[in-house]
Amino acid sequence: MHLVTNDRPSTNDSLTDAGAPGEPTHFAAFLAQHWTPRAAEAAGAAPHGSERWRSAWETLVRASGLAEAEFERFARDCRLDLEYTLPDDTPRSIVVNDSLATAREAAAWREDLDALNGALFRIVAERQGRVQLSRDELLAELGWRERAEFRSRHEFPDPTIPYREITDTARDLDAALARHPGGYLILLGTPGSGKSTLLTRTLRYRTERVVRYYAYVPDSAEPNARRGESVNFLHDLVLALDRHGFLAGDALARPDVDLLASRLREQLRRLGEDYRATGRRTLIVVDGLDHIAREQAPTRPLLADLPVPGQVPEGVYFVLGSQTDQLPGLQFEVADQIEEPERRLQMRRLSRESVVAVVSEARLAPAPDAEETERIFVLSDGHPLALAYILNKLRSAGPAPAAEVLAHVEPFRERIDxxxxxxxxxxxxxxxxxxxxxxxxxxxxxxxxxxxxxxxxxxxxxxxxxxxxxxxxxxxxxxxxxxxxxxxxxxxxxxxxxxxxxxxxxDAALFRELAEHCAAAPDDHPVRWDELFYRAEAGDHEGVLAMASQEEFRRQFMAGRPAEQIESDAIRALPADEERGDIVAFARLVLSAAEFAQRRDNLDDVPLSELLLALGQTRAAVDHIRDGNRLEADPQTALEACAAFEMAGMPDEAERIFALAE
Incomplete structure (x- = not known):
C-alpha cells in the first residue's frame, strides 16, 4: 500500500506515556522514530525504532487482526508519503525560449496530472478491488492510448517484383549527405520509379539514426488523408524521436499543433547537440508528399509545419520524397532550399544487369530467353513500374510465347502516364x-x-x-x-x-451506383459494410445517417468486421449529421465511435485472427490483421498469427503478414 496525501501527521495527540520528559509522544514522532525504521527493518535494512513505542506498535497489531509476522509483512509493503507537495509546473524535459510554449507545457502537465489523479481515485473505489494496473490498462482507463501510439504505421511494403537497388541513385544520395552538413534534400521521380522503395531499403541499414514518415502507403482500404494532416505528422515524428531518447515535454503528446511543433523544435535542437557530442547524424525521411494535395485535401497539410531550414541544425537531415517539387502549402524557406541544384536528386533507371537479374528471379513460365530478356529491358527502359507491368503481363498470359506477348507491349516513354x-x-x-x-x-x-x-x-x-x-x-x-x-x-x-x-x-452518381450494388449483396456479404462509405462520397446524407446506427454497427462487429473500420465509419457519418443539425444523432455517432474505440482497445490481446481461422472465416481473419499493406494489428500480434495462417493452409498470407510485421 502506498498512501500519498498532503495532510500532515498529527502533533497534538499522544500515543505513549513512556520516554523521558520533554520527548514528543505524538503520531508524527511515532512515524519518524518507530514506524519507518521498523518497516525498514522488516525488509532487513535498518534497526528497530525506539523501544518506548512498542506499546503503540502492539496496539496497531491487535487492531489490525493480524498476527505479528503478518503485520510485519504489511509494514514492509506500506509506504506513507505525508505532507506531499506537487512539483512546480515548470517543464523539466523541455528547454525553450518561447514563454507561450512553456506555459502550454505547464498547463498540459497539470491537466494530465489531474486526470491521472481522478482515474486512480475511480479505480480505488471500484468494487472489483484492482490492486495492479499495467501501462496499457492505465492508458485505456484514461483514454490516452492514441496519445501514446503512432497514428499510422510507417513501413513501406516490399516491391511486387524482385528488388534490385538503383545503385546510381543510391550513390547520388550518399554523395548529397556527405556534401551537406544538414538541412533538406529532395528525391524526385515519376510514378513507379522506385522513390519510396529506395528510401526505405537504402536507408534501412545505415549507421545514422533514421526516422520515417510516409504520407502515403498503397493498398489501404482507409483513405490516407490522415497521414497528410499536420497534427498526425507532428505527433508521429515527435513520438518517434521520443522513443529514440530525445524526450521533449513532461506530458504525453496531445492533438495540439502548436505544442507539438514546439516540441519538435526542441528535439531538433537536442539532435544537433547529440551530433556535436557523438558525431552521429539523424535522417528524417518524409515521403509521398505529392499525394497530399492530389488525393488527401487535409485540413492543415503537414507541408505547412515542416521546420524551416534555420531550425534544422547541423547533423540533421530532412529527406523528402515526391513526384514533384510543386507542393502547395510548403513554406517558402523550405521550397527555396530544395531549389538548390546540389540538394535535388532525380531517380535514375535500373541497369541492364539489374533488369536481367529481376527477370531471372521472377521465375516466369515459360522463361524468356536471352533475346526476349533484352527486349524486356528495351521496352521497360529500366523503369521499375514499367518492368513490373511487363512481368505481370507475361505471367497472366500463361503458356503463350514471351515474344508474342512482348510484341503487343507499349514501350515506356519518360513517364508511365x-x-x-x-x-x-x-x-x-x-x-x-x-x-x-x-x-x-x-x-x-x-x-x-x-x-x-x-x-x-x-x-x-x-x-x-x-x-x-x-x-x-x-x-x-x-x-x-x-x-x-x-x-x-x-x-x-x-x-x-x-x-x-x-x-x-x-462523380457522385458513380458512388451512388456502387452504394446500390453493395445494398443488393446478400446480408452476410462483407461488401455490405462499404455502403455507408459510398453514400458518404455521393453526398447522400440521409442515406448515411439511416445506416449509421449503433445496432447496425454492432451487427457488423458481431459478423467479424474490425472495430477500427466501424469507428472510422461512425466518424465519417458526422459531416452528414452536420448538414441536418440533429444533436441527438450527433451524440449517438460520437458514442458509437467511442464504443468501438474501446472495443478495439479491449480486444488488443485477444487472438481474433486465430479464432476466425478456426471458424473458417479466412477473409475476416486476414482483415483483422492487415488492411492491404497496412497492419491493423500490432506487429507482435501479427507475427504470432503467422503460424496460424500457415497451419490453415495459407502460406502466402503468412509470408506477407510476416513481411509487413518484421
Whole structure:
C-alpha cells in the first residue's frame, strides 16, 4: 500500500506515556522514530525504532487482526508519503525560449496530472478491488492510448517484383549527405520509379539514426488523408524521436499543433547537440508528399509545419520524397532550399544487369530467353513500374510465347502516364469498359471480383481482363488490387465529370451506383459494410445517417468486421449529421465511435485472427490483421498469427503478414 496525501501527521495527540520528559509522544514522532525504521527493518535494512513505542506498535497489531509476522509483512509493503507537495509546473524535459510554449507545457502537465489523479481515485473505489494496473490498462482507463501510439504505421511494403537497388541513385544520395552538413534534400521521380522503395531499403541499414514518415502507403482500404494532416505528422515524428531518447515535454503528446511543433523544435535542437557530442547524424525521411494535395485535401497539410531550414541544425537531415517539387502549402524557406541544384536528386533507371537479374528471379513460365530478356529491358527502359507491368503481363498470359506477348507491349516513354494514355486511347470509345474502369477506381480497398461479376457487364469484364489485367494484382482469395496507385489516379482523373460515364457535376452518381450494388449483396456479404462509405462520397446524407446506427454497427462487429473500420465509419457519418443539425444523432455517432474505440482497445490481446481461422472465416481473419499493406494489428500480434495462417493452409498470407510485421 502506498498512501500519498498532503495532510500532515498529527502533533497534538499522544500515543505513549513512556520516554523521558520533554520527548514528543505524538503520531508524527511515532512515524519518524518507530514506524519507518521498523518497516525498514522488516525488509532487513535498518534497526528497530525506539523501544518506548512498542506499546503503540502492539496496539496497531491487535487492531489490525493480524498476527505479528503478518503485520510485519504489511509494514514492509506500506509506504506513507505525508505532507506531499506537487512539483512546480515548470517543464523539466523541455528547454525553450518561447514563454507561450512553456506555459502550454505547464498547463498540459497539470491537466494530465489531474486526470491521472481522478482515474486512480475511480479505480480505488471500484468494487472489483484492482490492486495492479499495467501501462496499457492505465492508458485505456484514461483514454490516452492514441496519445501514446503512432497514428499510422510507417513501413513501406516490399516491391511486387524482385528488388534490385538503383545503385546510381543510391550513390547520388550518399554523395548529397556527405556534401551537406544538414538541412533538406529532395528525391524526385515519376510514378513507379522506385522513390519510396529506395528510401526505405537504402536507408534501412545505415549507421545514422533514421526516422520515417510516409504520407502515403498503397493498398489501404482507409483513405490516407490522415497521414497528410499536420497534427498526425507532428505527433508521429515527435513520438518517434521520443522513443529514440530525445524526450521533449513532461506530458504525453496531445492533438495540439502548436505544442507539438514546439516540441519538435526542441528535439531538433537536442539532435544537433547529440551530433556535436557523438558525431552521429539523424535522417528524417518524409515521403509521398505529392499525394497530399492530389488525393488527401487535409485540413492543415503537414507541408505547412515542416521546420524551416534555420531550425534544422547541423547533423540533421530532412529527406523528402515526391513526384514533384510543386507542393502547395510548403513554406517558402523550405521550397527555396530544395531549389538548390546540389540538394535535388532525380531517380535514375535500373541497369541492364539489374533488369536481367529481376527477370531471372521472377521465375516466369515459360522463361524468356536471352533475346526476349533484352527486349524486356528495351521496352521497360529500366523503369521499375514499367518492368513490373511487363512481368505481370507475361505471367497472366500463361503458356503463350514471351515474344508474342512482348510484341503487343507499349514501350515506356519518360513517364508511365504515357503508357496509360496509349491504352486509354484504344478503349475510350468503349463506354461499358470505361464505365467499369471508372467504378473500379472508386472502390474502397481491394476489388472483390466475385461481387463485381454480379453487376458488371460480362463483355466489359472480359475486355478488362484481356486489355488491363496486368494493371492489377490478384490476392490469394481472389480480390484485386491496383498494381500501382498511379493507374487508379489516372482513371479517376479521366472519368471525373465525363458525360455518359459520371456527370459534368462530378462523380457522385458513380458512388451512388456502387452504394446500390453493395445494398443488393446478400446480408452476410462483407461488401455490405462499404455502403455507408459510398453514400458518404455521393453526398447522400440521409442515406448515411439511416445506416449509421449503433445496432447496425454492432451487427457488423458481431459478423467479424474490425472495430477500427466501424469507428472510422461512425466518424465519417458526422459531416452528414452536420448538414441536418440533429444533436441527438450527433451524440449517438460520437458514442458509437467511442464504443468501438474501446472495443478495439479491449480486444488488443485477444487472438481474433486465430479464432476466425478456426471458424473458417479466412477473409475476416486476414482483415483483422492487415488492411492491404497496412497492419491493423500490432506487429507482435501479427507475427504470432503467422503460424496460424500457415497451419490453415495459407502460406502466402503468412509470408506477407510476416513481411509487413518484421
Amino acid at each position: 504515357a503508357q496509360y494514355v496509349a491504352h486509354w486511347q484504344q478503349v475510350e470509345s468503349d463506354r461499358s469498359l470505361v464505365r467499369l474502369l471508372a467504378k473500379l477506381a472508386r472502390i474502397r480497398g481491394a476489388v472483390d471480383l466475385a461481387w463485381v461479376e454480379e453487376w458488371a457487364d460480362s463483355e466489359a469484364l472480359y475486355r478488362l481482363h484481356t486489355r488491363f489485367g496486368h494493371y492489377f494484382r490478384r490476392e490469394p482469395d481472389g480480390r484485386l488490387h491496383f498494381f500501382h496507385n498511379s493507374f487508379r489516379v489516372f482513371l479517376l482523373q479521366r472519368t471525373r465529370a465525363l458525360p455518359g460515364v459520371s456527370s459534368v457535376r462530378g
